[in-house]
Amino acid sequence: MTEYSGIKGTRVRYLSSDVTLNDAAKGQIWYNSTTGKNKSFVEFKAWSSGANMPVAKRALWSAGTQTAALGFGGYGPGVFNTTEEYYGFNWATGGAMNTPGYHLSGAGTQTAAVAFARGTPTPVKGPLTEEYNGSSWSEQPDMGSARYNATGWGTQTAAVCAGGGPGQPTMLLTEEYDGSSWTNSSNYPTKIYGLGSAGTQTAGLGCGGYAPDQANQGGTYPGNTTLVCHYDGSSWTTSTPLITVATGLMASGTQTNALQIGGVGTINAETSCSQYDGIGWTSTPSMANNRQTFGASMTSAQAAVAFGGPGTVTSGNTNATEEYNSTYSKVTTTAAWSAGGNYPGPVYSAGSSTNSPSTASVAFGGYVSGSKSSATNEYNGSSWTSANAMSDTFTSGAYGGTQTAAFGAGGYANPPSRTAATEEYDGTNWTGGGALSVAASQNVGFGTSTAGVVYGGEGSPDPAIKTSTQEYDGSSWTTVNTMPVGASGHGTGFGTQTAGVRNSGTAPTPNPSTWDGGPAGFVNITLLYDGTNWTSGAFSNWGGRNSTGFGIQTSGVSCGGEGAPGTTPLVRTEQYDGTSWSDVATLPRTNNSYSAGFGASSGSGAVVGGTGPTSNSTDEFTGQVSADAASNLTTS
């Protein structure tokens, strides 16, 4: 007898347990005989609506990511010089370009973009280049060729422009930008304009576009192509064509993992999209809106945003925004706090090794049982053990490091006075280190005893301290670039000397010039340090002085703190992934302010002590974790 499966359908693997959910399992379907369920590990892809742009425009260009995108220039009617910034949930107005432009190109991120090859009211096409720093545009050296309706990709300091015209011979040209000047590269394989692009300066992707020498496709736009080309930083090679022709399309991702979005087909703008794996293209869900000459984020094939553009050549522009997400099913383990071993006495204002695992950490100094302390205690994940004391008491200073490379700097020593002293802990003994440039308290640190950072704080009097940053090399402190916003009030600091995070605490609001110490604004700002400069990060949900935290820049925690006097202390616990904050759990008690935190990542850590009233509790944190999960298939 013929089996049904032999004439209809395909076989499904019969397994006693789910497959291991790794890259090899992606796309698989199987039957789990233990649970009696058909299971799958497949990608869910969909477009959904986002917040409308503040203006409807076409022929703009764009840069950035789904949660930090940038749209600039465009045509309304009227040529725009406006810039719009998308934050994943809403739009804000950015700085205006110096010269309006449409059918322009560009590259970069929301805070470091470059625009080039624009159409201007007069002349029609231009070589102008402008750079955006997150708030304003500045003119840069012109391109070697004047053109518009080209394409651009890469970063502000490593961008590429290809094609564009209309007219001869710019449609063949490729130029590279290094942040200060343009150089010619090899020609595109055919004359082209209105193409999409993605990737980097050394691994770029060009797709679609209008190629007048290949005007054999029929329809209203016979030159619309499916052409796909790879760029390696010096030359172009052709690759597998698009599924359908498209001009005025956008692309997002890399040379080997890209999303093609919309564009004009044979007659009209399309909603269709497809995904490229470096070898071939597969159809993906379509947008709700037909789009051509629109804007899009350009960095990811799994998380993109599209905005603006007209549905047809003659139709009005849209301000509609759509977001694309491609994800596998996830199972999330919620974050939670649990009780750890009690500290030898009620403690607050202590220091700790903020970048060490909670099973091998150290806390030191602080007020213990009401007195200034030089005590050191090590934590093994269950209990505290006394270790060699510091040479002096330490309270309200900056600290950081690991159990074998911790440091405390500044704060109050004994007798009561602010100090510039530094002490280093090697896991056994404390030794004196180099002095801060000036005595300071309420300062914050991160890094280790051989590569540390201290920022902000209060002097007496020295208002300049509040924006200062100092780096430590194990023997001396060096004053480096200041922060854009002053800091005090013991906020949260964690990370390394080349990838640090400042969050929470107090800052000078509303007028920095009048802030001379003590509580100012209780802030939820985030600043990121890269070893040279501070840049703005996403705001946390909460913030206040005497908060604490631990971890690294891409996996950290900021928790607790207190707002204005008389308000209830914060019980927030926020995880940071390097981009955004998520409030994942409440602290188990209300007196966590001025506790000391330690943990190697947001996956696990702990805080000890706190005030209001003072506590000897240690609370251990297990972070929120999201992992791939197989889905049940149903017949309904």
Place this chain on the structure above:
Amino acid sequence: MALFIYGTATHTGKNFFTAEDRRAFFLRGYPANVWVVGNNEKGALWLANHNGVEKTKSEAQALVTADVNAAQAAWDALSEEARAGTNRPTEVTLP
């Protein structure tokens, strides 16, 4: 039915409450070793298993207020340095 159970229990350190406890029912600590837990089987069992003494809400509130008042008096007596930029302990109202 009341949402919470109020009681006192001495914090014994490691695993006095676990992450699973926190995920399973409401549990929050307050001054004076007062604990507020969800009014359900798991919450009640947790308090019982930790030698807790159940209190009425007003009894628990009185304990908390007394402890906070003592902490406020202690804070008032501190030097400016010892206050170290901390807020004066605030009155706590139990949920």
